[in-house]
Amino acid sequence: MAHPLAVPLADGAWRLHTVRGPWLNTFVFAQGPGREVTLVDTGLPGAPKRVLAGLAAIGRRPSDVRRIVVTHAHPDHAGGAAALAAATGAPVALHGDDVSFALAGAGPRFDPSTRGGRIMARLGKGTFPPVPVAEELTDGQALDGGLHVLATAGHTPGHVALLHEPSGVLVVGDALMNVGRMRVSPRALCNDARLCRQTVRRLAEVDHSVLAFSHGPSVADGAALGAHLRTALV
């Protein structure tokens, strides 16, 4: 039976559960044959304890984390970044277009052209501890260990997906969700709802073997995204 906190996705790739079940995930990628790893996303502000327990479950100490990548500046992804940076000593990286939000500890506005976005805006931006950003990521950047940055704006201006080339795991962040069924980020949760849909088409062109969602169980089928797009988006 899979460990409740850490689920292996492929060689050198794991999904960590920051809540019970695969509904708010972070990811760990080996940087090479040694113990060093990259952590992708940090959960809500209360998540770091579970993330560190997940790392321990795969035999990694906090000092083994060499970089923390945040897919975007929303509280359920960036919320634990400050605490995890302090616990690991690792630098935090995210796309330049989300840096100002991460530094401020408040996500970008939701798309006011949608009714849901206007409702979300009234509910508040969703604040989190300001993130100590050490590095700005750019589209196409290759990080240690074969992790490639894919700018996928829409959900937020600086949202990124990440392809771990050695394992074929594609972390889609919130560009796609798999809660009940696979779907594009709900319009109400997007900074730019139109761009949210366009950007998913880019992801469909990326060769991968495992689709890894921040919200929901992973799908070990490289053709699943293309099939989804043919039925849901076209």
Ligand SMILES: [Zn+2]
């Ligand atoms: Zn989000």
